Amino acid sequence: MTRIAIISPRFEVSFWGQEYALAIVGKRAITPVAALPLLAALTPQEYVVTLIDENVESINYDALADMDIIGVTGMSVQRFRMKHILCELKKRGCFTVVGGAWVTVQEDYFEDLADVIFVGEAEESWPAFLHDWQAGRWKRRYEQSTRSDMTRVPTPRFDLLKMQDYFYAGIQISRGCPFLCEFCDIIVTFGRLPRLKTSAQVLAELDSLRVQRVKQVFIVDDNLIGNKAAIKVVLRDIVKYQEEYAYPFRFFTEATLDLAEDDELMGLMTDANIEGLFIGIETPNEDSLRETKKHHNVRPAAGSLLDRVHIIQRAGIEVTCGMIVGFDHDDATIFRAQQEFLSEAYIPHAMIGLLYATPKTPLYDRLNKEGRLDPSDITEFGTNVIPQNLSRRQLLDGYISTMQSVYDVNAYFYRLEALYLRGYLGQGQLGGVKYLKRxxxxxxxxxxxxxxxxxxxxxxxxxxxxxxxxxxxxxxxxxxxxxxxxxxxxxxxxxxxxxxxxxxxxxxxxxxxxxxxxxx
Incomplete structure (x- = not known):
């Protein structure tokens, strides 16, 4: 019987990882990587699959040496650890395959450390590889000719994960985003046409999580509202499910700022018990937003950035956001502007980062033509981008200064207290709260x-x-x-x-x- 191990490498300490907080609340990781249980579900029953999330357990290389196939999957921030793991496996003569977001955009990164690479989605290519493996004629590279049909994606094997070790469980309802943000690799990996699972699929995944007594679920879609008409149908069915089972789940998800322009959609999200939302706001500098083609954040007729953030907050959904410094239109004033915006927006939790050009993105192609990319994989400046109106040292120092100011204890609690003590968050509107009142x-x-x-x-x-x-x-x-x-x-x-x-x-x-x- 063929034995397969699939590994997700540990993450470095980060905003998303919440490593120092997790130790206090008694969890090991924020959420499992979606690829692990999904690949297990795509694997025929005649295989024995072991899932290893290094964020919750250590890797036993001696035990892995007996595996027939070892898969490693990961994102850009995991690439260094992925390479280390592959080197260790190579020493032991293991047969290795690599997939995920990073190898999709940088196919030659792992060179001969991997026997097989998977580019893009794997709903079709993973079973195809296993078929080829059994026949003894596998290929070096697998890539699907078409996007995955989300209505045929199986329920992930959550039962193979140590779900009690995670703060959130994770489910995915859709893939793809209709927008064209220059720096984003989502449209490279998943395309611009949002594809959704059926309500029946989503509810089956919730059933699977409910059996394991999971309470908090991160809907990991990069933009849950990419197809607003379609997601409204699914949300209505989630609301019915929550009502039927006494609101067993609290949700967090990701979406775009144009949510503020759709009252019905915000109402469905609160009824479904979506408590928090990550939004890519990126910058208060509208010239930079236009530069990076984030035009949906610059809609004067819909209100300012602040106006729309406050609309979502008043609807009862807490906004977490992503912010970026280092755009071409950014100068030394951007750091103070970022701090002021977050203060006025009452956003306690902001993932602030340096602009980074991911291979295959429009930003990478443009900067490469302009000779403004640092080819080094590891850089002291934290980014491969050479900025236009700042020196690299100014950019890094300004970024660190911004992080220090934003997460100064007084600044942080000013924003938090505005939401929870001064009434800027529309509390009491979530479906779970209303259910308990009844x-x-x-x-x-x-x-x-x-x-x-x-x-x-x-x-x-x-x-x-x-x-x-x-x-x-x-x-x-x-x-x-x-x-x-x-x-x-x-x-x-x-x-x-x-x-x-x-x-x-x-x-x-x-x-x-x-x-x-x-x-x-």
């Missing part, structure tokens, strides 16, 4: 559970934070929150935001010392 005994049970969670989390936070001034700050901030609201569910959520700040605090410390720059 079922008072369930609400009592829910609040009792959250009271216990709040006590445990606060104890862990105080025990984990060694900095005396920071511990005192968290206690004072929680006391201020308690003067506004004492519901245990609110208190536990507020403590989680304190814990997340500690992650940012540690992340900024690492950036300031240069610890994470080369891995960005």
């Amino acid at each position: 079922h008072p005994w369930l609400r009592v049970k829910y609040e009792v559970m959250n009271a216990a969670v709040a006590v445990v989390l606060m104890y862990r936070l105080i025990k984990s934070v060694k900095e005396k001034d920071l511990r005192r700050e968290y206690c004072q901030r929680l006391w201020r929150a308690l003067k506004v609201e004492t519901l245990p569910s609110f208190v536990s959520g507020y403590i989680v935001n304190c814990i997340i700040h500690y992650h940012y605090y540690k992340l900024v410390q690492g950036l300031s010392s240069g610890q994470f720059i080369s891995t960005m």
